[in-house]
Amino acid sequence: MIKLLLLALLFFLGYSFFQALFPRRRDQKPPANRSQNGEQMVQDPQCGTYLPISDALSANIQGRQYYFCSRKCRKQFKKQT
Numbered sequence: 622m623i624k625l626l627l628l629a630l631l632f633f634l635g636y637s638f639f640q641a642l643f644p645r646r647r648d649q650k651p652p653a654n655r656s657q658n659g660e661q662m663v664q665d666p667q668c669g670t671y672l673p674i675s676d677a678l679s680a681n682i683q684g685r686q687y688y689f690c691s692r693k694c695r696k697q698f699k700k701q702t
């Protein structure tokens with residue numbers, strides 16, 4: 622069992638070394654919170670829906686800016702806080 626662990630460790634070290642030598646560019650993709658036309662996407666904290674910022678209802682609650690998909694969500698969220 623220890624041998625297996627050592628092998629795994631060696632594999633991990635080798636893998637890290639390999640990655641250090643050949644850094645991948647995979648992490649440099651554009652942020653996921655932007656839609657295709659470049660418009661900023663916001664999340665409704667009440668129901669979790671993502672929507673373009675131009676379609677969102679904004680509200681300033683306790684000094685923070687929030688965006689909602691509907692007045693219903695905004696009302697419910699205000700009730701909770």
Ligand SMILES: [Zn+2]
Nearest residue numbers: 665668690694
């Ligand atoms: Zn909502």
